[in-house]
Each structure stands twice: as structure tokens, then as C-alpha cells.
Amino acid sequence: MTLKKGNNGYQVRDLQQRLNAAGAQLKVDGWFGDATQKAIEQFQEKHDLPRTGYAGVRTLAILAGESRSKFIQHSQLAAAAIALGVSFAAMASVAEVESSGFGFFACGRPAILFERHVFYRQLLESDAAVAAEFAAKYPNICNPARGGYTGGSGEYQRFAIAYQLNPEAAICACSWGMFQIMGFHWQALGYPSPQAFKQAMDASEGEQLNALVKFIEADPVLHKALKSRKWAEFARRYNGPAYKENDYDIKLARVYQQFNATSKQGADNAVAA
Template structure:
């Protein structure tokens, strides 16, 4: 859950099996209270005494085995580990009463003493903040997935002519059209839901999230093996699925998700937002959702920042075009650009 990264630690050290965990009293009491909040899942109540006994270790191990499907539970909860994150996610779903007369420590990780009410009050404040952050993320996700297209889903001949003039250097209009043809069919950079055509790249999401979702979300976060591998195919089989994939990734890490997709008529990668003239990837994505004109503008911005690409477009050097636009693992991109260009020239 991305929200946990926006809050200070609730426990300062590991809790659980003696010899493996530090079991500081306030941390232990915090975990005992969290388990008691989700008691329907556990079936028994723990004493909230700050002492790690066999019952607590058994409780942790059962939770890991039954709910997290650990083959070999270790009976330990680390401050930033999967078990703790899952426990918080479950506890957030449970409404709890605040302690209006209880003074809460200035930051969440220091309880000051082992008073049970103080620990419970601090945990409740933490969970309230979590709920607020989760709701904010939900609203942001809803806004991101909302179609904001103003109706301008197509480019005109004049748009392409002006683009060629802007790039200069004798670049053919049909070279620009060829990129659009190869990347999105050349007709529109929008799908049936009036959202930009996207393709999600899980190996990039893995890079930007530092591999933390490899186990929990193997379809979203995976190592690069080959272009358009099986995970890519599953995530991008159509635009409905591609945007479902984006929504799932966006809920985990908004910025990483947007940077890990290619966008619009020219399929520009989100991580290239600065080259396209935008300060943030959020501004980039918002602009490309509006119309095809903004998608063309982003393409022109990207091209203008690459003298090697401009030269290749001018010289009709298809290999150099493919390498500078699509990366070193460009496959048959050079031949597809050449074929698209020659087909467009043949229509003259």
C-alpha cells in the first residue's frame, strides 16, 4: 500500500518470535491491539500487555499462513514488512473510537510509556490518517481514469504539415505520419473510452518502485526479458485491460505507474515527460488525455530534444530512427517505419 510510505513508522522494531525480533514493549502492545481490532479474522483476543508470548507468536504465524499464504511462516512482523502492511490494511477497514481526552504524542512512533490507552489512541490516530490518505488516493485514481478528452481525437493534414514545419531540417510530413501509423495506426491516439491509447511496461514499474511489488504483483512488476513478453501481452491485450492495469498500478504508486506507460498517438513513454516540455509526469498525462494536438506537441518536444533523431528523420535513416525513438531493443521497428513511410508516399 503506497500510503504507508507517507507516514512515519508505527512500530520501531520487529515483533514476534524471540531471538528473531526485538519485541520492545510499546511495539508489542501495538501489534496486540492491531490483532484485536481484526479479531473476527483471528478468533481469539490477545492480552495487550506489551509482552511477546507464545500466543502472540502463534497468532502472527497463523496470520501469515492463513491470510498471506506463507509456506513457512517466520512468526515475525517487521516495521515495513508485508505482514505489518497487511495488518494495517485490515485494521483500516475497522471503525474505531477515538480517545478525545487522550494527548497523542507529537509523532507516532514514540509512546512515551506503556499505558494501554496511549498505545490504542496513537494507533487509532495512525489508522485515521491512513484512511484519509487511502480516500485521497481513491479520488486521485478516479480523476486519473476519468476521460477528459475535449473531442479532438484526430489530427488534420494541416496539423501534420505544421508539425513538419516546426521540426524543420527538411523532414517529410510522411515521416511524422509514419511514426503515428506504427505507434497507433495513424488514425487516433484515443481508445473507445476516450482515454489515450496506452501500453503499460511492467519492467519499468519494477524499476521505479525498486522491486517492492515483485512478489505481490508479478504481472505489474517483473524483470525485462524480451520486448512484449507474456506479462506485457496480458496487461495490454486491449485498451480496457491496459487501463485496468494502469488503475491497479496507479493505486500502488501514482508517479511510477504514469512513468511506466507509453501514451497517445505517438506512444511516448511517461518517463520522457521533461523532454516533452512538462514539469511533472502528472501534467504530461493530463495534457495527453485532452486531445490529439497535445499528443502531437509532446512528440515534437521529444524529437526536438534529440538531434540524432532529427538527423535520422531528415536522412530517412530508419535504423537510426528506430534506435533513437524506440531504444536499442527496437526489433523490426526500422522496417515498419520504412514500410509505413513508403506506403504513405505511394498515396501521393
């Protein structure tokens, strides 16, 4: 759920009450206007959240008293921008458009999508006979064709079966976290093992952001495209040749303009909090 300027109703009223409990002095009228937006920005700044001016998963969770240990921080985004040699607006744009929104499922485990065809391919590289055997026995887990998705945290049921069959191949066969980076990139990103990559993804959105930085650094063409803000080239390298189906390049350009304009006005830039 996301509450933003222009919303109204009991959910906004509850948000205003929680903001007041955290130190704001809002009129609790159920209308999300300028005052509520400013109060959220102040709350986000105080808690080192990405400063958006609207209340998303992270802001609402912290207002509800949940731990912030796994949430991405504004300072981490700033550090990532410095590491990559790009503006905060460019880094924030990538994090906004290319993230899955939230790095963890409600159950507390990192967001994943298990790819049975990748599991099959991983097994095939080491033992073709084993790949064929598992494909025959577990077609929804090991298959040369895509598919079999259950979605959401239900993917962990498929992952658990694959992990019993071959832990490393199972990790490699999942996309992980906010930025859905495939596990088979573990070595190229400098992790000592697939298990070490998984442990990082389990730890926090900050670690998931670190993986994104490593992923961009590992691809000089992708990195150069980001530095020069060639969004079509960046989207093609990051999302694949079908990037135009979801207008990733257009979204990146639009979000960057918004963030850059805000920066020039002296305000903070942000990604979804």
C-alpha cells in the same frame, strides 16, 4: 475498421449514404470507387482531417456525428512538420508508420500499455525495499520481468492498481497515445510533472502529436535522421535495435515515396484518418 477504394458491400453503402447526408451526391451502389474516394477527400478537407481518401476511425466517427475534439487534424500535422523543419510528407510518414493508429480506446481514454518491469524499475530507483515488497504482493503489476499484459483498455485495470500504489511511477510505466511514448520521458520532454504529461495525453491526439515533436527534438540524432530521411537510423533510434523485425525502415521509406509522389502531383498528403 477502414473502408477504402475497391471495397464493396453494405458498409460502403452506409458510408455513401452518410457522405450524401453531409453534402455529397453519390450513387449509393455499395462500391467504393473514384467518386466515393473524392467525396471522402472533400469531407476530410472540410473537417481538417488528415486527407487520405479512405475512411478510417476518425472519418467514420465524424460522419456518425461524434465530436472531433480529440482527433488529430491535418493542420496540426502541417504545423508539426514546420516545427521540426521537415516536409509534410516526412511528418506524415512518421505519423502513419509509428502511430498505433488511434490515440484513444473506445472507452474514450488514451491508449496505453502498462509495463510492469518499468514500474518496478521506477520504484527501485527511489526505494528498493518498496519495490521488493510490491513485487512480492503484486507480481502482475510490479515485476523485474516483462509481461502480464491484458491488452486494449484492459490495461487500465493494471494501471489503476499501480496508480493507487504510486501515481507517478504508474504514469511513468505506461506508453501513451498514438505514438506510445513512455511516461518516464516527461521531464526530458519539458512537462512539469508526470501528471501534466498524463493530462496532455488525456486531452487529444493533437497533444499526443506535440509530445512526438518534443520527443524528436529531444534526440538530436533522431531529429537529424528524420531531416535527412535516413529511415533505418530513424527507426533504430525510435523503435530500438529490433526495428527490422517489423520492417519499420522499409515501411517508412515506402510510405514517404507514396506521400511525396502525391505531393508532387499537387494533391494533399495524409496519415490514417
